[in-house]
Amino acid sequence: MIRLTDITSKVLEYHPKADIELIEKAYVYSAKVHQGQIRLSGEPYLSHLLEAAYILTQLKMDVVCIAAGLLHDVIEDTPADLKEVTELFGEETANIVDGVTKISKIHFKNRELRQAENVRKMILAMSNDIRVILVKLADRLHNMRTLGFQSERKQKLIATETLDIYAPLAGRMGIHWIKSGLEDLCLYYLEPEIYTRIKNETSQRKNEIDTFIKEVKQRVSEKLTEVGIQATITGRQKNSYSIYRKMVDQDLNVSQVYDVIAFRVIVHSIKECYEVLGHIHSIWKPVQKRFKDYISVPKANMYQSLHTTVIGPFGERMEVQIRTWDMNLVAESGIAAHWRYKEGRGAGKTDESQFEWLKQLLGWQKDLQDPLEFLDTVKMDLFPDEVYVFTPNGEVKAFPKGATVVDFAYSIHSEVGGKCMGAKINGKMVPIRCKLETGNIIEIITSPKQHPSKDWLDFVTTSKAKTRIRHWMKTGEKTDSINLGKSILEKALQQEHIPITNLLKNEYVVQVAAELSFQSTEELVAQIGFGKISARQVITRLKPRLGIEKEKPQSLVGKVVSRLKRPKKDHGIRVDGMSDMLVSFANCCNPLPGEKVVGFITRGRGITIHRNICAQLKNVDSDLLVDVTWDASNKDAYGAKLKVISVERKGMLADVSMVISQKDANIIHAEAKTTADNKGIAVFTIEVESYRQLQEIMVALKKVRSVLIVERI
Incomplete structure (x- = not known):
């Protein structure tokens, strides 16, 4: 069993000036709080903590990290709490212990590659200090070494989790010896027959x-000596799991896996690397498409080497890597980060950039004599563009940074997203706009009365959420348009004294809908609500079907006679000092009886009536303005436009149109839209008899629930 002196001696070997008092204090405290706890092996629990701490010394970690290794289970397995650890050992040590505790709470659910990828990223994202991951890897490596004392079921469960999560993590950290050790141990428990x-x-x-190995090294050495190149040549057998992967990937049995040995040639210059490559190929035939030049095109983590596969002296394939000593320093330090390459898929640009800092670790460790100074440089936030959260069942879900509760709800199901009214994050209620953070446990709260709102589009980030919200908005707007169009058509039918009950199912309305190329009466009235067709177009087609004769159009002579017979006051305006003048009303201001108006003489078009405050009159010649007054006896209908701004809600258009109809005004046209900030804007063209009637309508509209502004335009 590892002893405390083994740990402190190892630390003093690579950092002679280290203050080992913190390690000794952590040892005494762990022994106290873990007293009486026994592992399944029968050894005191403290033995595991000592083993994990010793593994950290093999990684040449600082005293804070090693102290955290001795303390990594105190919060989870003893009465100790984070506050006490902080007070006794400082915030830095406590943060590492807390990080390891959080990672330990992640429950592995399945072996799906995507799930495993998310959990790996979750662990990295939860580790603001690189030492959190290193302590967890040391903990897992020793647990795997003593896994034989667990039940067979637990052996397979823990080995599966290790193979899918922790071995790739070690690879990402570039710690090849831990990765290989974990993989071989996992293979031993998961495929014992193959391992054997x-x-x-x-x-x-x-x-x-x-x-x-001896023969290959000798052949290469002789050739390089012959041409004057000094080189160090090594050969090694690949680990058992690597051989197993070749068996699986290439459908081979053990005896058919020939390239179980890899050779490395280390020289002093890049020029010599390429010269060695040529000499290797002159000795043995290269295998086509098995050459990779990572010197000219380094990996994203700055790994450099020449890789070639040749047919060896006995006719089997063998891999040869050629690099300089500087390149070897980077590769051997675990910075090569083969995690994507070895897992059989290319590295994404984002992932590569996030791990680019790994290439500097060895350089920092060599250049900075004080490990504390070195470790200050490796505090980091990994994967800043993604967050990883849990469902209540422990499933990990990945989201873009900035994603909210609504994004999470839609990832569960569209119905859950649409009915989301809030959530519990780590047991606390939060609003739907609350942003997700890595490590959160999310529980969605729904309500049958809730529905999506267009303002949700302002804060959701996932394409699924945006698509489903837009789909609902489109469907909801159609429902409002159907209600509005139905109201407009019913009002128009009443004015024409045409009694039709059950409008949407009336056979004649169905026929008119088909004639206008609509699939249904709902689509017909929806288009009326959208303002695409008028109620007048529908009524014109309904009348013949109902046996109502069309009004005969006047002949040209009839129109002239009618105009001659029409009283001059038909237009509702008296022009002072003039008679028989052609009068029209300005569309820019739509004057109404009761408002102060003025006439503007327009060549060829008579007098155009404007409101006296109309902006169009500011720059006109005052000599062209004439005084006009309203004819009080006139009862014609005049057009007016209203803009209604409201908080978007279902049924708003129907409520507004109902108020207008109740005030005996006719809706000629309506347009509606919803803004990004969840405001509904509707513009109505209506017919009223006077300015007073318009004012009454505006007052009534302002009383409608959720209406914010009513204005005339």
Whole structure:
């Protein structure tokens, strides 16, 4: 069993001036709070903490990290709490212990690749200090080494989790020896028969492999010495899991996996790398499409090397890597980060950029003599563009940074998203706009009365949420338009004294809808509500079907006679000092009886009537203005436009149109839209008899629930 002195001695080897008092204090405290706890192996629980701390010394970590390794289970497995750890060991140590505790609470659910990827990113994103991940990896490595004391079911469960989560994490951190160790241990528990076959086969071939390595090294060494290149040549057998992956990927048995040995040639310059490559190819035939030049085109993590596969002296494939000592320093330090390459898929640009800092770790560790100074440089926030959260069942979901409760709700189901009225995050109620943070446990609260609102589009980030909200808005607006169009058509029918009950199912209305190329009467009235067709067009087609004769159009002579017979006051305006004048009303201001008006003489068009405050009159010649008054006896209908701004809600258009109809005004046209800030804007063209009637309508509209502004335009 590892002892405290083994740990402190190791630390003093690579950092002679280290203050080991913190490590000794953490040891005493852990021994106290874990007293009486025994592992399944029968050893005191403290033995696990010592083993994990020793693994951290092999990574040459600082005293804070090693102290955290000794303390990493105190919050989870003893009465100790974070506050006490902070008071005794400082905030830095406590933060690492707290991070490891949070990671330990992640429950592995399944082996789906995407889920595993999310959990890996979750662990990284939860680790603002790189040492959190390193302590967890040390903890897991020792647990795997002692997994034999667990039940078979737990062995497989923990090995599966390790293979899918922690081994790739070690690869991402570039710690190849931990990655390989975890993978081989996982293979031992998950595929014991295959593991045994691989071990037996390689053991039986040990003498053969040793002879092979010796011969290849000698051939290469002689050739390079001959041409004056000094090089260090090494050969190694690949780990069991790598051999197993080749068996699976290439459908081979153990005896068919020939390239179980990899060679490395280390030289002093880039020029020599390419020269060595040429000499290797002159000795053995290269395998087509198995050459990679990572010197000219380094990996995103700055890994550089030449990789080639050749047919070896006994006819088997063998891999050769050629690099300089500087390149080897980076690669051997775990900075090569093969995590994407080895997992069989290319690295995304975002992932590559996030891990680019890894290439500097060794350089920092070598250049900075004080480990504390070194570790100050590796505080970081990984994956700033994504957050990873849990469902109540423990499933991990990934979202863009800035995603909200509504995005999460729509990721569960469209119905859940549409009915979302809030959520509980880590047990606390939050509003739907609340942004998600990595590590949150989200529980959605729904209500059958809730429905999407267009202002949700202002804060949701996922395409699924945006698409479903827009779909609902389109459907909801259609419903409002159907209600409005139905109201407009019913009002127009009443004015024409045409009694039609059950409007949408009336056979004649169905026929008119078909004649106008609509699929249904709902679509017909919706288009009236949208302002695409008028109620007059429908009524014109209904009358013949109902046996109502069309009004005969006047002949040209009749129109002239009618105009001659029409009283001059038909237009409702008296022009002072003039008679028989052609009068029209300005569309810019739509004057109404009761308002102060003025006439503007327009050549060829008689007098145009404006409101006296009309902006169009500001720059006109005053000599062209004439005094006019309203004819009080006139009862014609005049057009007016109203803009109604409201908080968007279902049924708003129907409520507004109902008020207008109740005030005996006719809606000629209506347009409605919803703004990004969830405001509904509707513009109505209506017919009224006077300015007073318009004012009454505006007052009534302002009393409608959710109406904010009513103005004449």
